[in-house]
Amino acid sequence: MKKWKNPLLLLLGIGISNIGGWIYLIALNLMVLDEWGSAMAVILLYVLKPAGALLTNGWAGSLIDRVNKRNLMATLDFFRAVLIAALPFLSTGWWMYVVVLFINMGSAIFYPAAMTYITTLIPGNDRQRFNALRGLIGSGAFLIGPGIAGLMFMMGTPTFALYLNAMALLLSGGITLLLPKLDDRSAVHTTGTKWEMIKADWKVVLNFSRRTAFVMVLYILFTGMLVMTAAIDSLEAAFSKEVLHLSDSTYGYLVSIAGGGFVLGSLLNTALSHKFHHMHLMGAGSLVVSLGYIIYACSSDFLTIAIGFALLSFALAFATTGFETFYQEHIPVDIMGRVGSLYGLLEGVLVILLTVLIGVGAEALSIRGAVAGGSLFMLLITLILNMCLQNNSWKKQLKQHSECYNK
Secondary structure, eight states: TTTTTTHHHHHHHHHHHHHHHHHHHHHHHHHHHHHHHHHHHHHHHHHHHHHHHHHHHHHHHHHHTTSSSSEEEEEEEHHHHHHHHHHSSSSTHHHHHHHHHHHHHHHHHHHHHHHHHHHHHSSSGHHHHHHHHHHHHHHHHHHHHHHHHHHHHHSSSSHHHHHHHHHHHHHHHHHTTTTOOOOOTTOOOOOOOOOHHHHHHHHHHHHHHHTTTTHHHHHHHHHHHHHHHHHTTTTTTHHHISSSSOOOOHHHHHHHHHHHHHHHHHHHHHHGGGOOOOHHHHHHHHHHHHHHHHHHOOOOHHHHHHHHHHHHHHHHHHHHHHHHHHHHHHHHHHHHHHHHHHHHHHHHHHHHHHHHHHHHHHHOHHHHHHHHHHHHHHHHHHHHHHHHHHHHHHHHHHHHHHHTOOO
């Protein structure tokens, strides 16, 4: 328990922040819909998330690798809390979208900073179990957050729920400050102008990618699978309602089944995390996720699509734990912020492009055709990923690289 004191404290802060994030998402959507009365006004909120990542990921890694990660994480929590508390006063003007953009920019910086801090705080042997616990907390927040938001709306208004989220972020930031500061042994020396520094950092990431192509190919393939889930999920509601003709309440049950699958997967993953290698979780998990999407794309009734949703969300819990552990095992801490941010920029661009492409496909062909095409492409990506993971030469290189990095 003494060894797990700080990890559990970190998990507590993450859990509070995740629950608050769901409350924020639901409350903001309702507030915008009430004030503007337009579905397009709500859709614009979702565009701002990848936009925030695109505006920050090119330079955020340079900041993350040069400052104290614990203090940066706490500062970002406080920064987002203040902005969220200001949203109710801006709900009738376009300034609200500017504030939401800055909140999303803060969130885009927070994730790679947190990954770097976690890698430094958690010993190598405990990372996979910690990642499994983090996934379990995320799945719990998926179920608990909307329920708390519903209670808040019964007691008050979406504005009250936003204030609750701001308080949750303040609490999360306070808990983060209770964690050890850790020595910045990997602090990066800064020379030249900011633009020269950023260009130099891009070269560092490029050189690392060239030297460890076998690592970054696996990284890109798994990220490609995640990008396809985001693109296909953009048609989830349209597929359920327009193709399968499900009612709003039935579609709500479907979302709950997906959440239940993720919670069950997270529970089993936490219990069995020490028995599986992260490569096996990453490969087999991603393959089963794509098979779940294939079932979903071919479904013709509620039962079939429910099986597909439960299967893909169940497997996603294992796949993401495996990937996060792989990332921590093979990306050096001193460049982790820059690698995560720069490749996150690529991921954001791909999410936007493929979401637009699959939307155009749905309009030009059919919704089912677009979902099926996207699912088959995802299956192809995961098959290639598994072939690479099973390649004996690559397995040997990955083992040597992991042993060298984790000495």
